[in-house]
Amino acid sequence: EPEVTQTPSHQVTQMGQEVILRCVPISNHLYFYWYRQILGQKVEFLVSFYNNEISEKSEIFDDQFSVERPDGSNFTLKIRSTKLEDSAMYFCASSQTTEAFFGQGTRLTVV
Amino acid sequence: AQSVTQLDSHVSVSEGTPVLLRCNYSSSYSPSLFWYVQHPNKGLQLLLKYTSAATLVKGINGFEAEFKKSETSFHLTKPSAHMSDAAEYFCVVINSGGSNYKLTFGKGTLLTVNP
Numbered sequence: 229e230p231e232v233t234q235t236p237s238h239q240v241t242q243m244g245q246e247v248i249l250r251c252v253p254i255s256n257h258l259y260f261y262w263y264r265q266i267l268g269q270k271v272e273f274l275v276s277f278y279n280n281e282i283s284e285k286s287e288i289f290d291d292q293f294s295v296e297r298p299d300g301s302n303f304t305l306k307i308r309s310t311k312l313e314d315s316a317m318y319f320c321a322s323s324q325t326t327e328a329f330f331g332q333g334t335r336l337t338v339v
Numbered sequence: 340a341q342s343v344t345q346l347d348s349h350v351s352v353s354e355g356t357p358v359l360l361r362c363n364y365s366s367s368y369s370p371s372l373f374w375y376v377q378h379p380n381k382g383l384q385l386l387l388k389y390t391s392a393a394t395l396v397k398g399i400n401g402f403e404a405e406f407k408k409s410e411t412s413f414h415l416t417k418p419s420a421h422m423s424d425a426a427e428y429f430c431v432v433i434n435s436g437g438s439n440y441k442l443t444f445g446k447g448t449l450l451t452v453n454p
Contacts, residue, residue, distance in 0.1 A: 259439055259440060261439075261441070261442075263442070263444075269446075270429075270444050270445065270446045270447055271383070271429065271442075271444040271447075272444070273441050273442065273443065276439035276440075276441055278439055283439040284439050284441060319382065319383060321383075321442075323440055325440060326371050326388070326390055326433055326440050327373075327385065327388060328385075328440065328442060329385075330375075330382045330383040330384075331382055332381065332382040333382050
């Protein structure tokens with residue numbers, strides 16, 4: 229069964245460093261998303277991507293964040309100058325239409 | 340904008356007894372609703388979805404949910420809980436339109452199953 233894969237599963241980084249979270253969506257999907265879940269809180273939408281551009285972004289997704297689809301398979305989330313409050317589980321998802329398939333998540337810890 | 344409210348942050352049941360996880364939605368038109376499950380240290384897995392077809396939706400692992408427009412509810416049920424059902428459950432609504440199908444999550448309900 230096709231699945232969304234995310235790497236790494238865990239990432240520890242020092243405050244102020246840049247991190248890149250990687251995702252391989254399901255191959256025939258058209259819509260791509262990043263969500264995050266801070267420990268103990270609900271899952272929050274960050275950004276959606278369609279037709280090689282951002283289609284919607286939340287207030288959380290400020291200039292510190294960027295997304296790319298550098299080739300036909302990968303979908304990355306870059307966080308520049310990480311802060312302690314960026315520590316969270318980050319989920320990538322992809323969909324053809326309404327049903328989104330999620331990856332296992334990357335747990336980011338900023339120290 | 341559409342939203343969902345999960346009425347219980349934590350539900351505890353005994354193995355073999357029924358499960359009820361409550362969710363109410365707010366929408367100006369007929370929504371698409373989902374339940375996702377998250378087991379410890381795992382990703383989000385789709386349990387079931389309602390997309391304006393049959394109001395009683397059956398999902399995986401014996402779960403089902405009924406869409407009730409008059410009550411704006413989409414409660415998740417299972418007749419008999421199993422230990423493996425212990426997880427966090429999220430009620431989710433789609434905000435579709437334009438060029439994406441953004442999901443809005445409820446705060447989640449942690450289900451504990453006691454032996």
